[in-house]
Structure formats: C-alpha cells, structure tokens
Amino acid sequence: MTSGLSQVLLLAALVAVLAGVLVFAMMAYARRRGLLDQPGQRRLHRRPTPRGGGAGAVLALALGLLLLRLLPGAALPWRWTLLWLPALLLTALVGALDDHRGLGIGPRLGAHLAAGALLALSLWAQLAAAFAPPLALLLAAALVLATAWSINLHNFMDGSDGLLAMQVFTLALAFAWMAARSDQPALLALALLLAAALAGFLPFNLPLPRARVFMGDVGSGAFGFMLAALAFAGVARGAWPLPAALLLVSAFAVDAGATLLSRIWRGRRWWRPHREHLYQWLARARHSHAQALLIYLGWNLLLAIPLALWAQHDAALGWWLVIGLYMLAGVAWWQGKRACRRAPRRHGNRHAPV
Known part of the structure; x- marks a missing residue:
C-alpha cells in the first residue's frame, strides 16, 4: 500500500468517525427542536423519528474535501474544490431550510440549478477542449439539468430506512474501484471520502430493526449532488x-x-x-x-x-x-x-x- 493511499484511508476513517459523532449530535438537536417526521398516509414509518441527520455526514464530507487539499498525490484540482464546496453547502442549506420550515419549489429548484451550474463551470475546461463551443455549451446546459435531476432523484428515493444511504455508499465504492482501475488517485480519494461519510451515517439509519434518524433533504440533495459531481468528473477525466x-x-x-x-x-x-x-x-x-x-x-x-x-x-x-x-x-x-x-x-x- 502506497503512502498516498494510506493517508487517504486515514482521512476517510476520520471522516467516518466525525460523521458518526455529528449525526448523533444532529439527532439530539432534532429532538430538541421538534424536527420529527410523524407517521402519516404518505410515509412508511410508524413512530416519530428525528430528521436532518444527514447534515452531520455532509459537514464531515465537506471538512474531508478541505483536508484532502493537504494530500498532494490525491488532492482534487483547486477549481473543483473551489466550486464544489459552495455547491454542496448550498444544496445542503436549502435542504436544511426545507427540513425546518418548508420551502416552495421555486427556491429549491433555483438552488439546485445553481449547484449544477457550478459543477458545469468546474468541468468547463474539459468540455471546451473536447468539443466545439456550441456543442460544449449545449453539453454544459445538459450537465446543469442532469445535476438538478440527480439532486431531486435522490430526494425522491429517500423514503425507506437505509435505502438512500446504502445506495450512495455502494455506488461510491464502485466509483472508487473504477478510479483505482484507471489510475485516478484524486477520484479514488473523493469516492472513498463520500463512502466514509455514509459509513458514519448508516449505523443510525439502517432498519435494525428501524432507523433512529432520517437523512432529511439536507442530506439527500447534497449526496445527490456529490454523486453527480463524481460521475461527471470521472467522465470528463476519462476514468470511465x-x-x-x-x-x-x-x-x-x-x-x-x-x-x-x-x-x-x-x-x-x-x-x-x-x-x-x-x-x-x-x-x-x-x-x-x-x-x-x-x-x-x-x-x-x-x-x-x-x-x-x-x-x-x-x-x-x-x-x-x-x-x-x-x-x-x-x-x-x-x-x-x-x-x-x-x-x-x-x-x-x-x-x-x-
């Protein structure tokens, strides 16, 4: 095992532990603020359950992305870090507001499109180098829409204990495998950090026998964004x-x-x-x-x-x-x-x- 990979794995372990601690803290916060999903006709659970626990995993991941800049062999390009972190936190913030008091579709969609625009901007150099300007612009617009769809798709699918968290965890490991096969250390590190953040959240969300906390829109949208960022960055770099x-x-x-x-x-x-x-x-x-x-x-x-x-x-x-x-x-x-x-x-x- 190379020293670079060892450092990434150590950072991933730190992210997982921090995520677990923050998720536990978010559970206490949700109970104190009354942020509980009540049983109802459109829900599958039968007991009041704290929501918004995904915020802890998102914050741990954001810190991990910042610390990743300290690992030269696995650091993300500065443009990615500079643009992805605001997009991630914007998506999480809008989700948190929706968890707390509810937001209309307009503000949520606007934030999701803005996050997609930041992702497209981060990959614009690759698009402009590979395609003529009109086609590059068209693909950038498609990337914005696809990112907004990914954010909303993962929000739609967050309704059963452990399902979304396990999906993101599993796919992050699959992307890590493909990044390793294509010798892309930055993408490998990003995928491992994403998996680590979910590893810290999963013990609280698995149906054992039922989830103790729900991810909430703060987490589902943010992780939908990160999966889109990881997927499209890998395509742009030729990793897959x-x-x-x-x-x-x-x-x-x-x-x-x-x-x-x-x-x-x-x-x-x-x-x-x-x-x-x-x-x-x-x-x-x-x-x-x-x-x-x-x-x-x-x-x-x-x-x-x-x-x-x-x-x-x-x-x-x-x-x-x-x-x-x-x-x-x-x-x-x-x-x-x-x-x-x-x-x-x-x-x-x-x-x-x-």
Missing part, C-alpha cells in the same frame, strides 16, 4: 465512460423516472409527496424496509456494478448494456408493482397509492 455511470445509477433512475412519468400520465400532482415508488410498494407489501433495501442492493451488486465495470473499458458496448439494463429495470419496475398490488389481497390488507 458515461455508460458506466448510467449503469451504476440504473435502479434509482428507473424507479424515480418511471414513477414520475406514471404520475404525470395519470394526471396526479406529481410534485407532491406520495408513496408510489417501487421501493415504497415493496416496503409496504413485504412489511419490511430491510427486504426493500436488500432488493436494491442485490440489483447493484449482481447487475449494475458488474456491468459498469465491463462498460468501463468498452464504451461502445456500454451503450448497449445501458439499453438492456434499463429495459430490464423497467420490466422489473412494472412487474414488481403488479406483484405488490396482488400481495395485499392475499394478506387481506389494502395499500392503495396516494
């Missing part, structure tokens, strides 16, 4: 092609995307909270957050990650893998919902969508 990143996020992308389109098609108020994601159906039909978590984890370990590693060094094949896996995920989403709708009738219990 875009298909590899798309394969990794397939489970969440299809569940969130298909559910959103389904609600729009049926004339539902798609911007309102609901319980129509597949993971929510699974948790209700099986009466188990743990089983829903294991199904998504199994998809990642058995399909998404192996195919992403395959696509890493064969971008042309990668697009075919994306098409195939997303089609399979779409079928699984449809059939999974059908099975969940039948399950309540067998048990004499109704779980109608809202």
Whole structure:
C-alpha cells in the first residue's frame, strides 16, 4: 500500500468517525427542536423519528474535501474544490431550510440549478477542449439539468430506512474501484471520502430493526449532488465512460423516472409527496424496509456494478448494456408493482397509492 493511499484511508476513517459523532449530535438537536417526521398516509414509518441527520455526514464530507487539499498525490484540482464546496453547502442549506420550515419549489429548484451550474463551470475546461463551443455549451446546459435531476432523484428515493444511504455508499465504492482501475488517485480519494461519510451515517439509519434518524433533504440533495459531481468528473477525466455511470445509477433512475412519468400520465400532482415508488410498494407489501433495501442492493451488486465495470473499458458496448439494463429495470419496475398490488389481497390488507 502506497503512502498516498494510506493517508487517504486515514482521512476517510476520520471522516467516518466525525460523521458518526455529528449525526448523533444532529439527532439530539432534532429532538430538541421538534424536527420529527410523524407517521402519516404518505410515509412508511410508524413512530416519530428525528430528521436532518444527514447534515452531520455532509459537514464531515465537506471538512474531508478541505483536508484532502493537504494530500498532494490525491488532492482534487483547486477549481473543483473551489466550486464544489459552495455547491454542496448550498444544496445542503436549502435542504436544511426545507427540513425546518418548508420551502416552495421555486427556491429549491433555483438552488439546485445553481449547484449544477457550478459543477458545469468546474468541468468547463474539459468540455471546451473536447468539443466545439456550441456543442460544449449545449453539453454544459445538459450537465446543469442532469445535476438538478440527480439532486431531486435522490430526494425522491429517500423514503425507506437505509435505502438512500446504502445506495450512495455502494455506488461510491464502485466509483472508487473504477478510479483505482484507471489510475485516478484524486477520484479514488473523493469516492472513498463520500463512502466514509455514509459509513458514519448508516449505523443510525439502517432498519435494525428501524432507523433512529432520517437523512432529511439536507442530506439527500447534497449526496445527490456529490454523486453527480463524481460521475461527471470521472467522465470528463476519462476514468470511465458515461455508460458506466448510467449503469451504476440504473435502479434509482428507473424507479424515480418511471414513477414520475406514471404520475404525470395519470394526471396526479406529481410534485407532491406520495408513496408510489417501487421501493415504497415493496416496503409496504413485504412489511419490511430491510427486504426493500436488500432488493436494491442485490440489483447493484449482481447487475449494475458488474456491468459498469465491463462498460468501463468498452464504451461502445456500454451503450448497449445501458439499453438492456434499463429495459430490464423497467420490466422489473412494472412487474414488481403488479406483484405488490396482488400481495395485499392475499394478506387481506389494502395499500392503495396516494
């Protein structure tokens, strides 16, 4: 093990411990301020639970990114650090305000687009070097929208104990693996720090037997931003092609995307909270957050990650893998919902969508 990697692992361990301490402190703060998610028709939990614990993991990650500048062999480019930290903290701040008193869709979307713009600006040199100006501008705009979608997607999928935290933790380790294979120490360090922040949060959020704290919008949006930053930075640096990143996020992308389109098609108020994601159906039909978590984890370990590693060094094949896996995920989403709708009738219990 090189000294540089040893230093990164030591920093990651520090981030994990600090995240755990801060999450515990946020739990006490949430109870004191009455920041509790109450059971309700659109929620899966049955007891009042503190929310906003993700703030502790986000703060630990932000400190880790600053300290990473002290490790020359693994430091992120200064432009990334300078632009990503404000974007990360802006996303977290807007989420924290929403957790405390609620925000309209306008301020939230504006902040998410601003975070995406900062990410696009950080990668503009790579875009401008690889593409003609009109195409580079078009790709930068697409990157802004994709980042805002990632922030909101991870907010949508944060509704079952441990699901989002385990997803980000698992994908961060997968990105770390791909960064190591492509000899990208800065991306490897970033991915390990992201995984470490979630490692400090997970013990409080896993369904053992139930979560003791929820991540809240402060965490879900911030980690959605960081996954987008890691994914697109790797593409810009040639560490992995875009298909590899798309394969990794397939489970969440299809569940969130298909559910959103389904609600729009049926004339539902798609911007309102609901319980129509597949993971929510699974948790209700099986009466188990743990089983829903294991199904998504199994998809990642058995399909998404192996195919992403395959696509890493064969971008042309990668697009075919994306098409195939997303089609399979779409079928699984449809059939999974059908099975969940039948399950309540067998048990004499109704779980109608809202």
